[in-house]
Amino acid sequence: MKKLRALLLGIVLIIAVLGAGIWQLQRKSGMSGAKTVNIYNWGDYLDPALIKKFEKETGYKVNYDTFDSNEAMYTKIKQGGTAYDIAVPSDYMTQKMIKDHLVKKISHAKLKGLDNIGSAYLNLPFDPHNRYSVPYFWGTLGIIYNDKYYQESDVDHWAKLWDPKFAHQIMFIDGAREYLGVGLSTFGYSLNTTEHAKLLQATAKLKQLGPNIKAIAADEIKMYMADEEGRVAVEYSGEASEMMAENSHLHYVIPNEGTNVWFDNIVIPKSVQNKKGAYAFINFMLRPDNAAQNTRYIGYSTPNKRALKMLPSSVRNDRAFYPSKAQLRKMEVYEDLGAQKLQEYNDLYLELKMKR
Amino acid sequence: MHKMRSLFAVPYALWLLLFVFAPVVLILGYSFMDINGHFTLANYQAFFSSSNYLLLTLNSFWYALLITASTLLLGYPAAYFLTRLKHRDFWLLLVILPTWISLLLKAYAFIGIFGIHGGVNQFLNLFGIPAKQILFTNFSFVFVSAYIELPFMIMPIYNSLVEIDQSLVFASYDLGANKRQTFTKVIWPLSLSGVNSGIQAIFIPSLSLFMLTRLIGGNRVITLGTAIEEHFLITQNWGMGATIGVVLIIVMLLVMSLTRERKGDGSR
Numbered sequence: 294m295k296k297l298r299a300l301l302l303g304i305v306l307i308i309a310v311l312g313a314g315i316w317q318l319q320r321k322s323g324m325s326g327a328k329t330v331n332i333y334n335w336g337d338y339l340d341p342a343l344i345k346k347f348e349k350e351t352g353y354k355v356n357y358d359t360f361d362s363n364e365a366m367y368t369k370i371k372q373g374g375t376a377y378d379i380a381v382p383s384d385y386m387t388q389k390m391i392k393d394h395l396v397k398k399i400s401h402a403k404l405k406g407l408d409n410i411g412s413a414y415l416n417l418p419f420d421p422h423n424r425y426s427v428p429y430f431w432g433t434l435g436i437i438y439n440d441k442y443y444q445e446s447d448v449d450h451w452a453k454l455w456d457p458k459f460a461h462q463i464m465f466i467d468g469a470r471e472y473l474g475v476g477l478s479t480f481g482y483s484l485n486t487t488e489h490a491k492l493l494q495a496t497a498k499l500k501q502l503g504p505n506i507k508a509i510a511a512d513e514i515k516m517y518m519a520d521e522e523g524r525v526a527v528e529y530s531g532e533a534s535e536m537m538a539e540n541s542h543l544h545y546v547i548p549n550e551g552t553n554v555w556f557d558n559i560v561i562p563k564s565v566q567n568k569k570g571a572y573a574f575i576n577f578m579l580r581p582d583n584a585a586q587n588t589r590y591i592g593y594s595t596p597n598k599r600a601l602k603m604l605p606s607s608v609r610n611d612r613a614f615y616p617s618k619a620q621l622r623k624m625e626v627y628e629d630l631g632a633q634k635l636q637e638y639n640d641l642y643l644e645l646k647m648k649r
Numbered sequence: 650m651h652k653m654r655s656l657f658a659v660p661y662a663l664w665l666l667l668f669v670f671a672p673v674v675l676i677l678g679y680s681f682m683d684i685n686g687h688f689t690l691a692n693y694q695a696f697f698s699s700s701n702y703l704l705l706t707l708n709s710f711w712y713a714l715l716i717t718a719s720t721l722l723l724g725y726p727a728a729y730f731l732t733r734l735k736h737r738d739f740w741l742l743l744v745i746l747p748t749w750i751s752l753l754l755k756a757y758a759f760i761g762i763f764g765i766h767g768g769v770n771q772f773l774n775l776f777g778i779p780a781k782q783i784l785f786t787n788f789s790f791v792f793v794s795a796y797i798e799l800p801f802m803i804m805p806i807y808n809s810l811v812e813i814d815q816s817l818v819f820a821s822y823d824l825g826a827n828k829r830q831t832f833t834k835v836i837w838p839l840s841l842s843g844v845n846s847g848i849q850a851i852f853i854p855s856l857s858l859f860m861l862t863r864l865i866g867g868n869r870v871i872t873l874g875t876a877i878e879e880h881f882l883i884t885q886n887w888g889m890g891a892t893i894g895v896v897l898i899i900v901m902l903l904v905m906s907l908t909r910e911r912k913g914d915g916s917r
Contacts, residue, residue, distance in 0.1 A: 362882060362883065364882045364883045364885060365882050367885075368881075368882065368885065461782065464867075467863065467868065469883065507782075507785055507867065508784075508785045508867025508868060508869070509863075509867060509868035510863055510864070510867055510868065511863065513760070513863075513864060516760070517760075517764075520764060520765075520766060521765065521766065522760075522764045522765050522766070522784065632684045632884070632885065632886070633684070635883075635884050635885075636684075636884045636886055639879055639883060639884045640701070643701060643871070643875075643876065643879065644701050646868055646871055646875075647701060647704060647705065647708075647871050649869065
């Protein structure tokens with residue numbers, strides 16, 4: 294009993310000391326509730342040094358929360374009870390959030406540096422005239438291969454993934470739109486296909502891909518590819534650039550049939566508490582020097598043309614990450630297909646996952 | 650005095666109401682709703698008429714059974730020998746220690762151990778055996794799950810074994826029983842309650858493991874947990890997700906009542 298009391302007392306003591314410490318630290322840096330900016334972003338999607346810089350420049354304290362899927366973020370914001378001032382949804386989710394009135398209009402008068410963004414990345418179909426969103430990063434879905442085992446010509450078409458030489462070798466990003474999209478691409482169908490017959494056709498084709506799939510995973514693919522556990526993967530360009538930074542044998546290819554091009558955007562969710570802080574953050578991120586620093590850190594493609602100029606030419610001219618206009622024309626942005634169709638995609642995907 | 654006692658019960662009643670009954674009622678309610686929030690039985694119809702879902706259920710059961718059986722097979726002898734050791738507390742601490750480490754961390758450690766260039770394959774290479782694919786196999790999934798759950802099997806069995814009065818064991822020997830008979834007639838029946846709680850503690854969570862299925866199984870093993878995650882997070886079809894949840898709850902209740910019955914037999 295005495296021992297137990299000592300143990301409990303010890304735990305309480307540790308909590309008290311740590312709590313007092315944190316309180317002291319927060320007080321020291323002069324942060325109070327009204328002066329915080331709550332950012333809800335993808336994991337590891339903002340250079341931590343920039344957060345420090347922003348805090349120093351503006352005096353705001355940043356609360357950085359992360360999510361790992363658009364849908365998880367959407368659910369959390371829709372449920373309410375959150376106080377996020379900034380969120381970073383992808384294109385189709387931006388569209389859905391606008392439709393469901395979950396984001397606030399952005400006043401262009403309060404923005405500084407929107408003209409830094411290349412015109413190709415403004416006024417996109419998911420948010421005409423950028424009334425609700427400011428581009429953050431963009432990229433593509435493609436194939437990463439390890440040059441110890443394969444060469445570029447092995448993976449320059451989606452259809453080549455079916456080759457028996459990839460038996461049990463391909464790692465695939467865990468997503469219904471991505472998986473079915475590859476099947477649709479091989480038939481030349483749109484990534485936003487809604488016809489049931491075409492979806493079934495793609496599913497039938499993808500069933501034959503099963504034996505070539507080593508694993509369907511998410512963030513871990515980065516680690517697997519860098520450690521050469523996997524030799525070829527279907528992944529997003531940004532993830533690819535991180536892998537390539539760790540392992541020089543890896544290369545990223547955009548298949549010839551075209552692919553998905555995606556845009557992540559900064560929005561101000563309905564839950565905003567600190568509007569001024571939100572605008573300050575958006576303007577901070579629009580600044581070329583900050584955008585360039587962030588791009589160097591994250592490795593995704595920046596829509597900020599002034600920032601791009603500040604990056605080394607080896608980055609600017611890399612067609613895998615800044616594809617040509619001709620390549621871009623073959624790419625498609627995911628559209629919000631509605632709950633019913635999304636369900637259909639996911640049911641087919643679940644079936645494909647199960648019967649591999 | 651009586652009033653005081655019922656006053657003390659208020660926090661527990663509130664706790665049960667808020668965190669046990671309310672969520673279950675919510676799940677039950679959602680399971681009768683379609684995407685637009687209207688009443689429907691279609692979710693249940695969809696579940697029981699879809700070969701996919703039935704296959705998922707079968708999968709979940711099969712793997713939960715494999716995991717439970719392997720932990721029991723490893724855990725019972727381990728618990729038995731633990732009771733026989735000199736520094737029991739120390740060894741028991743070693744058994745409990747891994748549960749202090751985050752599940753995610755343990756999973757990542759196994760990725761390192763089982764990888765193509767990981768520890769196991771390097772060891773095999775010493776004997777000239779070429780690297781094998783160990784990650785993303787059904788075996789690795791069951792192995793890692795069993796490893797993670799093992800302490801929860803050893804603990805209750807150990808506790809019930811320790812409680813057995815040694816004089817009963819001596820009596821059994823005195824009356825002419827051999828070692829095997831003593832075990833099957835005396836020790837095993839008296840430790841059944843521990844085995845039951847071990848099975849409950851492992852089988853039920855194993856039904857809905859989903860993180861390990863992705864990290865270690867590479868989504869090769871798909872369980873009901875995967876489907877629930879998908880419905881709540883991706884398709885936002887909470888009705889269908891809740892329906893699977895309800896099916897799981899019913900299954901859990903079944904498992905609990907089955908194991909409870911056996912407990913009655915054991916103490917007879």
